[in-house]
Amino acid sequence: MKRTFDAIVVGAGPAGSSAALTMVKAGLSVALLERGNFPGEKNMFGGVLHRLTALEEYFPNFWEQAPWERHIVKKNLSFITPGSSFTVSFDNEAADTPPYNGYTIFRPKFDNWLAQEAVKAGATLLTRSTVDDVIRENGKIVGVTLLRDGAELRAPVVIAADGVLSFTAKKAGLRQAKFSTAQQGVCIKALIDMPKEVIDDRFGLVREQGASSEIVGNSSGIRGGTFIYTNYDSLSLGMVLELGSLEKTDQTPYGLLNNLMDQPQIAKLLRGGKLLEYSAHLVPKGGYSMIPELVGDGIMVAGDAAAFCIITGLNLEGINLASQSGVLAGKAAIEAHQQQDFSKQGLAHYRKSLEESFVLKDMKMYRRTPQMLHNDRIFSQYPELVCGVMDEIYRIDGKPKETMTKLLLRKVKETVGLKNLLADVYGGWRAL
Amino acid sequence: MKINLDEIFDYTSFNVDRDPHIKLDEQICKSCDQRSCVNCCPAACYSWDEENLKITFVHDGCLECGTCYVICGKDAFTRWRYPRGGFGVSYRMT
Structure with a gap:
């Protein structure tokens, strides 16, 4: 196996694959590392895939190329109590034509598709590869070691896109050693089997139209929210619960979700459904103040690893920020190769381009929301x-x-x- | 419909490694009076044995969500890492 590359990307999620795709298109040799058996195997989210403007250069007809479930035309916001609910619903024809504003997707399918697109363009995807540590030489990051067999992979630049806990960023000394429980939420999700026609009728949809519902209340006072998203022939029902709030109670995440499934207005939507899969993951909800050092000598941080996530109650954004940051990290790596400067200064362009993009502009604008x-x-x-x-x-x-x-x-x-x-x-x- | 974690292996798939990816220092857990891991873990991997004053962690059904890593106020982990490549939770759809 080849052990030296122009760049190493840790994590084949939306940030990592976007970075890899950007770099291989410019002719760099890229190792894209994934700890699962395939990209997306470990990934879940409590969200909608928003339009990925960062990737439109590579996928001009994204909606014909990417695997998605339904495109979102209807947004519902509900306040619920144990026995009642009040809903504001926005059903929008403008969202019914491409380029679509948002989609429901399955992460194991979507993330794998995006990673395979990077592979088609020339990236070397290494699955079943959990990173153990970073390799440092003269204070610079020059590669990573793998947990599997201690194998060393080397590159002058590493992009840490290894998700919310980013041990790569931690080992490179870029992220705080300990997160506070107020900065993290746990997302739990039940995937519920339901025939397409039943979903169409219950949610008022036709063709491949989808609905997303954000729901506040009935969470035993715990800070958090509930979501229901329509997939093609299944529903995603879940909650995001702030850990700092959850830890003060003796409630369990699944207990709260079970309680919610019994709430009469929700129960009507779920009636007849069958549980297909149960999943959970942390969500970086700390906002702007949680962002780690984004650049070090020979390393950049992107996606959830950089805490790029916006939760306002109305909008829940993550993958669009991840893919944009991945593309910008990839571009900074290309520039660093041109200049042959992989130092913190050489990669500083990454931070600057993020500041000029919607990623840090929006994170900054919503800095008070958490x-x-x-x-x-x-x-x-x-x-x-x-x-x-x-x-x-x-x-x-x-x-x-x-x-x-x-x-x-x-x-x-x-x-x-x-x-x-x-x-x-x-x-x-x-x-x- | 109800989520019953005793049946988690019926709907979520795992490739269980023999070697746990999370290990606890029992002495630290013994002295902990918070034990937020027990109620916060979304897969109920942690349980408290009142008789023997012992926290038990079973890694088989771990969803690798990261909650315990953040919630533990005692740094009780002698090891907290993701499973070796290819092991652990394996989502099919979600």
């Missing part, structure tokens, strides 16, 4: 408030009606409190 979402009221009292108000507006019980103002004020006082509401509106405005 703090805003550290507000326990959002996850229990606001859903109670919204559903409580709706209940009284619609209820006919022979009693005279209150004015809307009186009703709202009374409900606010019963749930969040007026002062908190004003503070939260201000905080929410600043954060979003």
Whole structure:
């Protein structure tokens, strides 16, 4: 086996494969390392694949090339309590024509497809290859060792795209040694078998249209959210739970998900479904302040490894940021080869191009959002408030009606409190 | 429909390695009064034995999510790494 390359990419997820693809297209020899039996084997997400503008140069007709389940035309946002739900639904014709804005996908299929595209373009994909450590010479990273047999792979530049815990970035001294529990959420997901026609009818869809639902509430007060995504003939139901909030309770992630599946409005959507697969993974939810050092001597960090993830409650972005950062890291590596300078200064262009792209611009814009979402009221009292108000507006019980103002004020006082509401509106405005 | 983790091997696939990829220092776990790993692990790999004051970790059904790595406040791991190449959880769809 060849042991020396122009670049090594650790992790064949969306960030790593995007980086590898970019570099091999420019003629570099690239080793793309994957610890699973195939790329995507270890990967799950609680999200939608957003449009990957970074890859449109390589896949001009992405929607005809990539394996996806449904394209998203309908976005639902719900507040739920144990017995009621209030939903805002946005169904958009403009999202029904290519280039589609977002897709539901299966990661083992999609990630494998993208990695194989890099292979077709010339990348050397090494599966079953867990990285053990980085190789350092004169303070510079010059390669990695593999856990399998201690094999050494060498390259003047390494891209760490090995996911949320990035041990490669840790061993290179680029990420904090210990994460705080407030910075990480655990995503758990149940894949539920359901015939296509049933999904179409229940969610109001035709053809390959898909819906994504974000749901707040009924999580026993734990900071987190629920999602339901329609695949072609299955549903993805899951939750993202902040670890710092979960650890303060004696609740279990699967207990909370089971509880949710019994919530009457959710249960109606799931009726008749059968569990196909259960999965879990951490989500870097700490935002801008969680971003590690992105560049070191001979190394760059991309994707989840760099904490590139945006969670606002309305938008959940990750793969689009991962692929964009992968492409930019790949371009910085190409430039470093041209200049034959792989030092931190030589690779500094990576950080600069991220700052000029939507990746760091958006991460920066939403820097206050993680703090805003550290507000326990959002996850229990606001859903109670919204559903409580709706209940009284619609209820006919022979009693005279209150004015809307009186009703709202009374409900606010019963749930969040007026002062908190004003503070939260201000905080929410600043954060979003 | 219910997620019953006793039946996890019926719906999620694994190539179980003989050598666990996570190992604990029992003495540290014994002195821990948090034990967040027990309720936070989404695959219920950790259990607390009140009689023998012992945490047991079973790696067979580990989803490699990383929760325990972050949640453990005692740094009780003598080893925390991903399984050797080719071993561990193997998602088919998800």
